[in-house]
Amino acid sequence: xxxxxxxxxxxxxxxxxxxxxxxxxxxxxxxxxxxxxxxxxxxxxxxxxxxxxxxxxxxxxxxxxxxxxxxxxxxxxxxxxxxxxxxxxxxxxxxxxxxxxxxxxxxxxxxxxxxxxxxxxxxxxxxxxxxxxxxxxxxxxxxxxxxxxxxxxxxxxxxxxxxxxxxxxxxxxxxxxxxxxxxxxxxxxxxxxxxxxxxxxxxxxxxxxxxxxxxxxxxxxxxxxxxxxxxxxxxxxxxxxx
Amino acid sequence: xxxxxxxxxxxxxxxxxxxxxxxxxxxxxxxxxxxxxxxxxxxxxxxxxxxxxxxxxxxxxxxxxxxxxxxxxxxxxxxxxxxxxxxxxxxxxxxxxxxxxxxxxxxxxxxxxxxxxxxxxxxxxxxxxxxxxxxxxxxxxxxxxxxxxxxxxxxxxxxxxxxxxxxxxxxxxxxxxxxxxxxxxxxxxxxxxxxxxxxxxxxxxxxxxxxxxxxxxxxxxxxxxxxxxxxxxxxxxxxxxxxxxxxxxxxxxxxxxxxxxxxxxxxxxxxxxxxxxxxxxxxxxxxxxxxxxxxxxxxxxxxxxxxxxxxxxxxxxxxxxxxxxxxxxxxxxxxxxxxxxxxxxxxxxxxxxxxxxxxxxxxxxxxxxxxxxxxxxxxxxxxxxxxxxxxxxxxxxxxxxxxxx
Numbered sequence: 001x002x003x004x005x006x007x008x009x010x011x012x013x014x015x016x017x018x019x020x021x022x023x024x025x026x027x028x029x030x031x032x033x034x035x036x037x038x039x040x041x042x043x044x045x046x047x048x049x050x051x052x053x054x055x056x057x058x059x060x061x062x063x064x065x066x067x068x069x070x071x072x073x074x075x076x077x078x079x080x081x082x083x084x085x086x087x088x089x090x091x092x093x094x095x096x097x098x099x100x101x102x103x104x105x106x107x108x109x110x111x112x113x114x115x116x117x118x119x120x121x122x123x124x125x126x127x128x129x130x131x132x133x134x135x136x137x138x139x140x141x142x143x144x145x146x147x148x149x150x151x152x153x154x155x156x157x158x159x160x161x162x163x164x165x166x167x168x169x170x171x172x173x174x175x176x177x178x179x180x181x182x183x184x185x186x187x188x189x190x191x192x193x194x195x196x197x198x199x200x201x202x203x204x205x206x207x208x209x210x211x212x213x214x215x216x217x218x219x220x221x222x223x224x225x226x227x228x229x230x231x232x233x234x235x236x237x238x239x240x241x242x
Numbered sequence: 243x244x245x246x247x248x249x250x251x252x253x254x255x256x257x258x259x260x261x262x263x264x265x266x267x268x269x270x271x272x273x274x275x276x277x278x279x280x281x282x283x284x285x286x287x288x289x290x291x292x293x294x295x296x297x298x299x300x301x302x303x304x305x306x307x308x309x310x311x312x313x314x315x316x317x318x319x320x321x322x323x324x325x326x327x328x329x330x331x332x333x334x335x336x337x338x339x340x341x342x343x344x345x346x347x348x349x350x351x352x353x354x355x356x357x358x359x360x361x362x363x364x365x366x367x368x369x370x371x372x373x374x375x376x377x378x379x380x381x382x383x384x385x386x387x388x389x390x391x392x393x394x395x396x397x398x399x400x401x402x403x404x405x406x407x408x409x410x411x412x413x414x415x416x417x418x419x420x421x422x423x424x425x426x427x428x429x430x431x432x433x434x435x436x437x438x439x440x441x442x443x444x445x446x447x448x449x450x451x452x453x454x455x456x457x458x459x460x461x462x463x464x465x466x467x468x469x470x471x472x473x474x475x476x477x478x479x480x481x482x483x484x485x486x487x488x489x490x491x492x493x494x495x496x497x498x499x500x501x502x503x504x505x506x507x508x509x510x511x512x513x514x515x516x517x518x519x520x521x522x523x524x525x526x527x528x529x530x531x532x533x534x535x536x537x538x539x540x541x542x543x544x545x546x547x548x549x550x551x552x553x554x555x556x557x558x559x560x561x562x563x564x565x566x567x568x569x570x571x572x573x574x575x576x577x578x579x580x581x582x583x584x585x586x587x588x589x590x591x592x593x594x595x596x597x598x599x600x601x602x603x604x605x606x607x608x609x610x611x612x613x614x615x616x617x618x619x620x621x622x623x624x625x626x627x628x629x630x631x632x633x634x635x636x637x638x639x640x641x642x643x644x645x646x647x
Contacts, residue, residue: 088562112558115249116558
């Protein structure tokens with residue numbers, strides 16, 4: 001019945017941290033599936049396990065037990081280098097604090113993932129791709145600007161362009177509006193909605209109710225468990241501005 | 243390969259972004275390499291100059307020094323010269339392989355001529371001395387047998403002494419006083435030029451050894467004597483003949499140690515060579531320490547840099563850099579700094595050597611091996627001291643690194 005492979009399929013996933021004598025179960029047996037084209041907001045109070053969830057979904061961390069299929073491939077047992085390859089090829093990260101390289105132009109920041117991709121890109125084609133990516137997020141003409149010369153919203157859009165460049169299966173945004181004001185947040189969310197409309201699967205981690213309203217589905221975490229999983233009613237549409 | 247080139251570019255950019263710090267880091271290596279090269283050049287130059295000077299003594303040159311008298315197996319230093327004038331005369335008369343001999347007595351004193359006053363060494367020698375040293379009189383004449391026999395108060399001046407006491411150039415036939423004893427100048431030696439070790443060979447006065455012994459040193463013993471073999475090929479023969487004759491004259495039993503030493507030009511050259519080699523090695527060792535300190539400087543900066551750029555490393559890892567990529571990047575940074583430092587150091591070292599050669603008239607020998615060695619060493623330092631920080635960077639946990647403030 002399922003038309004395409006699920007982008008994310010998680011089965012009984014746990015992640016346990018050993019804090020001295022105490023075991024902390026950050027994720028306590030969650031199962032979840034995210035299909036291509038979905039726009040999911042992961043919510044929950046701090047300590048609910050949503051950051052741990054993001055680290056595992058983003059292949060930065062490994063689960064203690066359970067299975068995680070990314071685009072149909074079981075990635076729960078991969079080693080450091082294999083996970084780096086997955087992150088490079090299938091996942092586009094957007095962070096709360098933008099995480100752009102300082103004193104490095106927008107264009108070069110966007111190019112960065114291509115440097116580490118195994119199929120090697122010539123610098124000409126890297127630059128072309130980076131330009132296209134910046135165009136998608138509405139930053140054509142700002143290629144040579146340094147992060148310090150850009151506003152917060154623009155910096156976050158550079159980060160989105162960087163996440164896009166490898167044409168990932170999954171866009172993973174961790175509190176992308178956490179450092180932005182309401183207006184700029186809307187500007188950034190407009191980009192995510194536009195990307196989702198063109199078919200990208202987006203997973204957004206946030207604790208703000210209004211931001212979650214831009215998504216199509218909300219998953220609520222509490223104490224390492226999924227306590228609610230519902231479609232978004234009265235979805236908001238962000239106004240794109242440039 | 244393409245990826246490597248790209249990472250190479252990334253490393254270069256990181257260096258360019260921190261110009262001052264990169265320059266200061268490389269400075270350690272620059273100074274180290276420059277020191278090594280300059281030291282080896284100066285040391286090698288000194289070695290070559292000493293060698294040239296010794297060669298100028300003539301290849302058939304022998305020196306016979308009094309040694310330690312040995313009695314019943316115990317070495318006893320008698321404090322007395324074991325070589326006499328009669329020994330010298332006997333060597334000349336009875337050793338067919340010996341062409342010339344000259345006793346030698348060294349003294350030093352203040353030379354006074356009119357208003358001129360000059361302190362220098364006074365060498366008492368025999369009539370054969372100009373032939374042994376192949377050093378000729380430029381003006382006037384050398385003394386002969388009668389002056390030696392009568393311990394005549396005559397002197398031949400080295401060019402430096404003549405120039406300082408008689409700037410007008412009319413030294414011959416003038417009177418000088420050596421340690422207050424009047425001597426007549428009968429000749430001026432041709433100039434041999436300055437030597438290594440800051441010694442001026444022309445800064446000397448030559449007089450009959452008899453006069454020096456009697457009037458200046460008040461002794462009856464000669465210090466040593468020199469001899470020259472009839473040709474280059476008879477040096478060993480001459481040495482054997484002198485040894486046999488002196489042993490016989492000193493009534494030494496077979497198996498008893500000789501109470502004198504014979505040194506040929508080759509042996510002197512070897513000793514001097516060894517000394518200057520040790521000197522060069524010492525200089526190079528000191529310079530190497532500065533190179534080592536430079537390497538530690540690189541490690542220090544790279545460690546700081548890794549800590550400072552933890553977040554950057556985290557970002558790179560999150561978007562797909564493998565440990566290997568990070569390792570390569572930081573290793574390239576360390577290597578570029580040390581290689582660039584090495585290259586500048588080589589230029590600076592060669593420049594310094596040239597400057598010393600020009601300004602101080604120091605002889606220098608620039609050896610390509612030393613240059614290559616210093617360069618290779620600085621690259622090796624880059625890898626060695628860059629590896630630990632680079633490895634540290636490559637093993638960071640991306641989650642921790644991203645959270646790092």
